[in-house]
Amino acid sequence: MHKIADVEVQHDIMVANRKLARKNQKILDKDQVFSVDVVGAIGSGKTSLIEALIDAMNYKIGVIAGDVISKYDAGRFEKHNVPVVGLNTGKECHLDAHLVEHALHDMPLEEIDILFIENVGNLICPVDFDLGSHMRMAVISVTEGDDTVEKHPLIFQDSDLVVINKVDLASAVGVDSDKMVNDVKHINPEIQVIKTSLKTGLGFDEVIKAIDLYISGH
Amino acid sequence: MHKIADVEVQHDIMVANRKLARKNQKILDKDQVFSVDVVGAIGSGKTSLIEALIDAMNYKIGVIAGDVISKYDAGRFEKHNVPVVGLNTGKECHLDAHLVEHALHDMPLEEIDILFIENVGNLICPVDFDLGSHMRMAVISVTEGDDTVEKHPLIFQDSDLVVINKVDLASAVGVDSDKMVNDVKHINPEIQVIKTSLKTGLGFDEVIKAIDLYISGH
Numbered sequence: 001m002h003k004i005a006d007v008e009v010q011h012d013i014m015v016a017n018r019k020l021a022r023k024n025q026k027i028l029d030k031d032q033v034f035s036v037d038v039v040g041a042i043g044s045g046k047t048s049l050i051e052a053l054i055d056a057m058n059y060k061i062g063v064i065a066g067d068v069i070s071k072y073d074a075g076r077f078e079k080h081n082v083p084v085v086g087l088n089t090g091k092e093c094h095l096d097a098h099l100v101e102h103a104l105h106d107m108p109l110e111e112i113d114i115l116f117i118e119n120v121g122n123l124i125c126p127v128d129f130d131l132g133s134h135m136r137m138a139v140i141s142v143t144e145g146d147d148t149v150e151k152h153p154l155i156f157q158d159s160d161l162v163v164i165n166k167v168d169l170a171s172a173v174g175v176d177s178d179k180m181v182n183d184v185k186h187i188n189p190e191i192q193v194i195k196t197s198l199k200t201g202l203g204f205d206e207v208i209k210a211i212d213l214y215i216s217g218h
Numbered sequence: 219m220h221k222i223a224d225v226e227v228q229h230d231i232m233v234a235n236r237k238l239a240r241k242n243q244k245i246l247d248k249d250q251v252f253s254v255d256v257v258g259a260i261g262s263g264k265t266s267l268i269e270a271l272i273d274a275m276n277y278k279i280g281v282i283a284g285d286v287i288s289k290y291d292a293g294r295f296e297k298h299n300v301p302v303v304g305l306n307t308g309k310e311c312h313l314d315a316h317l318v319e320h321a322l323h324d325m326p327l328e329e330i331d332i333l334f335i336e337n338v339g340n341l342i343c344p345v346d347f348d349l350g351s352h353m354r355m356a357v358i359s360v361t362e363g364d365d366t367v368e369k370h371p372l373i374f375q376d377s378d379l380v381v382i383n384k385v386d387l388a389s390a391v392g393v394d395s396d397k398m399v400n401d402v403k404h405i406n407p408e409i410q411v412i413k414t415s416l417k418t419g420l421g422f423d424e425v426i427k428a429i430d431l432y433i434s435g436h
Contacts, residue, residue: 043362144261
């Protein structure tokens with residue numbers, strides 16, 4: 001009995017979320033803001049990658065920083081002198097369109113070109129929750145092990161760009177980063193996959209180019 | 219309106235889960251099986267740690283291997299010639315007592331002393347879901363960054379033993395493992411925290427001792 005009620009409520013939440021996501025995209029489009037939902041596990045390097053993009057890209061950038069608890073990541077972004085809204089989800093393991101809608105109210109959209117939305121560190125929960133962004137970038141790290149892609153196929157089906165980060169550590173953790181690339185391509189043959197190391201700079205320009213390409217195609 | 223229904227269903231699920239967890243523990247106690255719920259993020263090294271414990275401990279061990287999808291981890295455990303039940307959660311980001319109850323039916327409890335239950339790779343979702351195990355061990359890795367503990371306090375409030383793994387990589391990833399220890403102690407002053415590296419063997423004997431102590435105190 002619980003099960004049926006649960007499924008029904010879950011369905012209602014999904015429908016409501018999709019409606020709100022469409023509303024969010026309209027709000028963003030009104031101010032010509034291109035939005036990127038950044039998903040990935042704990043320690044994949046989402047925050048550091050967004051920080052590097054803020055400093056390197058020729059756009060005015062804003063960030064919504066999602067976390068279960070604490071405004072730690074939001075504080076890191078503020079140091080780059082960009083508008084930041086921190087969102088705490090409490091016990092929830094993903095952002096949803098409703099939370100993002102609230103954050104959009106506090107974001108000076110007329111002053112920015114790109115909005116990065118850093119999701120909660122998780123490869124499972126964000127899958128079904130469209131936030132209204134124009135692009136989803138998944139960031140994974142070789143330190144997660146080279147089985148992390150095949151274990152979490154849904155997030156890769158649903159992403160537009162995949163960054164395999166910290167490849168400088170691949171041999172130290174005994175991981176084959178090519179296997180990770182192949183696993184992503186097997187799940188989603190059309191998707192662009194970029195190997196990066198923020199430490200050495202490898203692949204970073206390619207990430208910028210890939211996002212630029214999405215923006216110009218938008 | 220969705221919100222209220224959601225909270226009510228959530229409450230019902232929690233009550234049902236706690237009842238089933240107590241039932242699971244009775245089933246385990248009947249056959250004198252000591253059970254350890256192993257939680258931690260993707261790539262923290264839960265599977266490798268359990269594999270090493272299977273080989274090193276003087277107990278007959280069984281494993282329930284939880285994963286969103288695939289029986290990859292279950293396959294790894296089977297190579298150690300122990301009884302294994304693989305549980306796929308589909309889209310759910312944690313095991314629950316109901317899933318574990320089903321797995322217990324397929325586990326030859328009369329033949330084992332310790333049952334390791336490897337939860338889905340996640341530091342957020344498993345918090346509220348008691349599985350009926352006697353002990354919860356949280357495994358985190360320095361590669362998750364030294365802010366991972368303060369970002370996920372609830373899982374450490376609720377664990378009995380914390381393993382900080384892959385400390386051999388701490389300097390390569392620029393992480394202060396002592397900060398991680400202190401953050402855990404700040405959240406849960408009574409808890410035992412052990413730094414480990416499965417590569418060098420550091421701390422492994424301590425983990426065995428800690429589990430042994432729990433078993434003898436049980």
